[in-house]
Amino acid sequence: MSEPRTVLVTGGNRGIGRTIAEEFLAQGDKVAVTSRNGQAPEGALAVAADVTDSESIDRAFTEIEEKLGPVEVVVANAGITADNLLMRMNDDEFESVINTNLTGAFRTVKRGITGMIRAKKGRIVLISSVSGLYGVPGQANYSASKAGLVGFARSITREVGSRGITANVVAPGFIRTDMTDELSEKQQKEYLSTIPAKRFAEPAEVAKVVRWMASDEAAYISGAVIPVDGGLGMGH
Numbered sequence: 001m002s003e004p005r006t007v008l009v010t011g012g013n014r015g016i017g018r019t020i021a022e023e024f025l026a027q028g029d030k031v032a033v034t035s036r037n038g039q040a041p042e043g044a045l046a047v048a049a050d051v052t053d054s055e056s057i058d059r060a061f062t063e064i065e066e067k068l069g070p071v072e073v074v075v076a077n078a079g080i081t082a083d084n085l086l087m088r089m090n091d092d093e094f095e096s097v098i099n100t101n102l103t104g105a106f107r108t109v110k111r112g113i114t115g116m117i118r119a120k121k122g123r124i125v126l127i128s129s130v131s132g133l134y135g136v137p138g139q140a141n142y143s144a145s146k147a148g149l150v151g152f153a154r155s156i157t158r159e160v161g162s163r164g165i166t167a168n169v170v171a172p173g174f175i176r177t178d179m180t181d182e183l184s185e186k187q188q189k190e191y192l193s194t195i196p197a198k199r200f201a202e203p204a205e206v207a208k209v210v211r212w213m214a215s216d217e218a219a220y221i222s223g224a225v226i227p228v229d230g231g232l233g234m235g236h
């Protein structure tokens, strides 16, 4: 097994982020988890941080660097939804989702990239969504934020690809978490009928892909969008 690295997972206190954190812990990495409530799975360093606040992210990185060493892997996972049809969507619903999902990833990666450039190695994994490139009615804000991550990863790749750093996007489909439990039974049935795999996925199915994208084996993959969606978004 490779040397333990320091891994940061934003929004790692529950859902997909928590499972990603557990996956890295299981392979022996040092894992820090941020969220607004500051909880984390056992074995991870729990740090309270809000991705909508650059100073809060800076403080979190400083604490993680002091306690666990330079951050080599950043998984930008924190995300929210505020679904509404475009005609009814207000500015706050649009801006808050962009601010958390897209600008939050920018703030996190920007703070982390200096250390990666210094170390001449790093892995950035951005958790997008099938919604980003497929489009979903009622999710103009969310889809825009998740599609934005693709351009973000690709620009990072062109800026720092020569420094041993990769930046990739993982685009999950329908994964069982608090976020999707909020959908009505009718909505869940409709989604299921469109998924070629005819099932929803468990968070671990995303986490294992993220762990691999951050591994040495994936060193020559950058700027890619990796779907984990049972075939839902084919053609991305």
Ligand code: NDP
Binding pocket: 010, 011, 012, 013, 014, 015, 016, 017, 034, 035, 036, 037, 038, 049, 050, 051, 052, 077, 078, 079, 080, 100, 127, 128, 129, 130, 171, 172, 173, 174, 175, 176, 177, 178, 179, 180
């Ligand atoms: P959850 O709602 O279960 O978890 C969201 C996480 O984001 C929580 O840890 C939450 O922590 C954190 N978070 C939200 N806002 C902030 C903030 N301002 N600052 C810091 N942390 C924040 O969601 P999922 O696990 O379902 O989703 C995780 C990611 O995967 C998201 O980016 C989501 O868009 C994406 N995704 C999910 C899919 C699914 O089917 N579930 C499908 C496709 C993509 P706290 O509230 O404590 O701050």
